[in-house]
Amino acid sequence: MLLNEFTILYVEDNLDAQEQLKMILEDDVKAFYQAYNGEEGLSLYKDKKPDIVLADINMPLLDGLEMTKRIRRIAPEQPILIVSSFDDKETLLKALNIVVNGFVTKPIDIEKLENQLNKIARNLKSKINTQINKEKEINDLYNLAHYDMLTKIPNRFLFNIRLEKAISNASRHDSNVVVFFIDLDNFKDINDYYGHQAGDRVLISIVKNIKQVIRQEDTLSRIGGDEFALIIEGIISKEYITTLAKKIVKASSISIKHRTNTIYASCSVGISMFPQDSSSKDELIHFADIAMYKAKKDGKSGFSYYSKEELLNVS
Numbered sequence: 001m002l003l004n005e006f007t008i009l010y011v012e013d014n015l016d017a018q019e020q021l022k023m024i025l026e027d028d029v030k031a032f033y034q035a036y037n038g039e040e041g042l043s044l045y046k047d048k049k050p051d052i053v054l055a056d057i058n059m060p061l062l063d064g065l066e067m068t069k070r071i072r073r074i075a076p077e078q079p080i081l082i083v084s085s086f087d088d089k090e091t092l093l094k095a096l097n098i099v100v101n102g103f104v105t106k107p108i109d110i111e112k113l114e115n116q117l118n119k120i121a122r123n124l125k126s127k128i129n130t131q132i133n134k135e136k137e138i139n140d141l142y143n144l145a146h147y148d149m150l151t152k153i154p155n156r157f158l159f160n161i162r163l164e165k166a167i168s169n170a171s172r173h174d175s176n177v178v179v180f181f182i183d184l185d186n187f188k189d190i191n192d193y194y195g196h197q198a199g200d201r202v203l204i205s206i207v208k209n210i211k212q213v214i215r216q217e218d219t220l221s222r223i224g225g226d227e228f229a230l231i232i233e234g235i236i237s238k239e240y241i242t243t244l245a246k247k248i249v250k251a252s253s254i255s256i257k258h259r260t261n262t263i264y265a266s267c268s269v270g271i272s273m274f275p276q277d278s279s280s281k282d283e284l285i286h287f288a289d290i291a292m293y294k295a296k297k298d299g300k301s302g303f304s305y306y307s308k309e310e311l312l313n314v315s
Helices: 015-028 038-048 064-074 089-097 110-146 156-173 187-194 196-211 238-252 281-297 308-314
Strands: 007-011 031-035 052-056 080-084 102-105 176-184 219-222 227-234 254-258 261-265 267-274 303-305
Touching (some): 007 015, 007 038, 015 031, 031 038, 110 156, 156 219, 156 281, 176 281, 187 196, 238 267
Parallel strands (some): 007 052, 052 080, 080 102
Antiparallel strands (some): 176 227, 176 267
């Protein structure tokens, strides 16, 4: 029964009617709220935000139609059923002008009431499902645009956004940003010799290992086929950076079984820093890339800091 997924607010000044309907519906709904006049009903509505409102027309302090008008100002699409012993056309027209979802006359025909409630519940469920599907679609599109589908970490686009934000934050708070450029050694040979499936396994394993040695707030991104970049923010000592670079190199030095073969992998790391090396996002990435090539030149499976001398060598 769909009603058990939804909450109902029943606003009725007649105590006997309240208890009778409570006995019938309480076990069939998620929650059954009761109010005994329009003002109390409006207050309870604001507090509980029920899925369905069932309201009598003729009540003290604030009648059901006026209460409905005020609820409509808060939530124009709120499902509301009006209950009344009146069945004259004028009262019905007033209710319809407020755009209620149904009109129930007293004495209440329980079967008809349940049919109306179930109809509203089906409509609510349909809207919820539509919203869930829409949110999932938006989330899927966001992930496609911002995350690498193989490794599930941020892609180049999101990396650039986060690096810009990190530099901006560091400028305001007089702190540091460190960029690691991480490139796998001889990865093309792995793909060419063992196939892309084996290469994917290597990438996934290395990302998993690196994530275990960095902080949760650090951003590890895949910015190319076998290229990764890491953003570290905060007041960071060179000793910490050096220790972390060694951990990343070690975490990336792996061997995995592939069919009858053992595949060995490693990485080279280049490091640049804000504000010491540059205040430009693009330069920080470029300088870390230059430093990474120095690490490869020095024998691979290691790391190197960017230096201006190295930039002269590249030029």
